[in-house]
Amino acid sequence: MARRPNSLTEEDFESLEGRASKTEQKKAVQRMAALGAQLAELSAKQIKNLPVDERLIEALLDVQAISSHEARRRQFSRIGKLLRNENETVILSYLTPKQGLKKTAQLQRWVDRIVKDGDPAINEFTKTFNATERHTLRQHYLRVHRDLKNQAAEEEVNASKLKLFNYVQQVALISDN
Structure with missing residues (x-):
């Protein structure tokens, strides 16, 4: 049986980007x-x-x-x-009081650090919070950087950062148990 030629193009991979x-x-x-x-x-x-x-x-x-x-x-x-x-944000808002404002501020600093430093911060966060999936966290980080690099609208950048924050908050809630 003969092999099909590799007919996948760059467009094929771009259409899969963002899919889990x-x-x-x-x-x-x-x-x-x-x-x-x-x-x-x-x-x-x-x-x-x-x-x-x-x-x-x-x-x-x-x-x-x-x-x-x-x-x-x-x-x-x-x-x-x-x-x-x-809506993840609504669900997390009901669980946030369990964490407290201090913990929420700490998680926001983690998000800012991950966006700024990249892989070193991701590795440290993964060690600190045992429920973290490094790949998923890195995908959120890459989406934020892609939006920043492409000079996307501020709403898109903020939406990407919110998704990253939601993921960080979920991991922190799960890791606390």
């Missing part, structure tokens, strides 16, 4: 499930006041009544999938 691999998607669901576990620790009243889909609220309330380890794991996996459809 299956592994990254699975790890994102695991991160969201860990965030879901922290959301489940909120009181029933706080959960009911969350500005999220009704199915997610029901799932969070249901998990509090489940005692079987395997059933809880499956429920948190489901919660992680439901959280993918929600």
Whole structure:
């Protein structure tokens, strides 16, 4: 059987840029499930006041009544999938009081340092927060730098930095446990 000539072009790779691999998607669901576990620790009243889909609220309330380890794991996996459809910033704003303003300021300094220094700061952050996936963090960093290099609109740069901050905040919340 003859091999097909390599017909992939630069445009083909550019169209894939920004897409997450299956592994990254699975790890994102695991991160969201860990965030879901922290959301489940909120009181029933706080959960009911969350500005999220009704199915997610029901799932969070249901998990509090489940005692079987395997059933809880499956429920948190489901919660992680439901959280993918929600606004990360809103979810994190409900969990931020658990961290405190001092911790949030520290995480913002980490983001500024990562944007400024690159790989050395990424390596140090990875050592400090054990839940960090270096590849994902580096992808966020590269997106910010790409936007800065291409002199993208300020909104795009700020959106990239916000995604980086959200990731850093998620990792810090998960690593604290």
